Amino acid sequence: MHTVDPVVAVIFGGIGFLIAMILQLSKKRYIAWTYWLAVTMVAIFGTMAADVIHIGLGVPYLVSTVFFFVFLVLIFIIWYKTEKTLSIHSIYNRRRELFYWATVLITFALGTATGDLTATTLGLGYFNSGILFAILIAIPAIAWLVFRMNTVVAFWLAYILTRPLGASFADWFGRSHDFGGIGFGTDKTSIVLGILIVLCVIYLSFTKADVKKSTK
Numbered sequence: 001m002h003t004v005d006p007v008v009a010v011i012f013g014g015i016g017f018l019i020a021m022i023l024q025l026s027k028k029r030y031i032a033w034t035y036w037l038a039v040t041m042v043a044i045f046g047t048m049a050a051d052v053i054h055i056g057l058g059v060p061y062l063v064s065t066v067f068f069f070v071f072l073v074l075i076f077i078i079w080y081k082t083e084k085t086l087s088i089h090s091i092y093n094r095r096r097e098l099f100y101w102a103t104v105l106i107t108f109a110l111g112t113a114t115g116d117l118t119a120t121t122l123g124l125g126y127f128n129s130g131i132l133f134a135i136l137i138a139i140p141a142i143a144w145l146v147f148r149m150n151t152v153v154a155f156w157l158a159y160i161l162t163r164p165l166g167a168s169f170a171d172w173f174g175r176s177h178d179f180g181g182i183g184f185g186t187d188k189t190s191i192v193l194g195i196l197i198v199l200c201v202i203y204l205s206f207t208k209a210d211v212k213k214s215t216k
């Protein structure tokens with residue numbers, strides 16, 4: 001985002017996002033590579049959207065974080081009012097799938113903005129921000145295991161927190177020492193993470209380990 005014109009980057013990211021979504025929505029059942037391609041492109045486009053709002057438009061991270069949070073809450077409200085459920089296990093029609101992908105997109109944008117907010121605006125740094133979100137993500141897990149928190153609520157709380165958690169540690173690895181990172185390099189970090197994603201998708205494609213087995 002710092003070396004490429006933000007508008008150009010978002011345009012190309014948007015094209016990739018649309019292609020991935022068209023492929024995903026054209027499938028009538030779960031296919032590992034199309035689903036995870038869609039997730040990857042949603043992640044890239046959502047991250048770009050958060051970055052361009054700050055870098056390109058100069059919007060403070062606090063403002064963009066609040067904006068994406070409110071937008072996410074509105075999606076959840078409309079989704080629940082329309083479908084009477086937010087469970088990912090009930091996504092069996094196109095409208096629910098669109099609600100799901102809209103939610104995923106906003107969580108990536110929110111996670112990027114929130115991670116940068118705590119790391120830079122609040123001065124925690126990327127590593128400490130990662131630790132903070134690691135602690136926060138444990139809360140819904142403990143609440144579900146110990147206090148029997150509603151499964152859907154626990155899932156979405158944890159899901160939302162994975163975004164700033166991952167973004168904080170990715171930035172800690174990729175950014176230079178001057179920016180509070182360890183200097184591994186954003187390009188190298190992206191390549192390593194990309195390879196890990198491809199390997200995981202290949203594994204899932206062959207083993208079907210993520211496909212729910214029929215009880216019949």
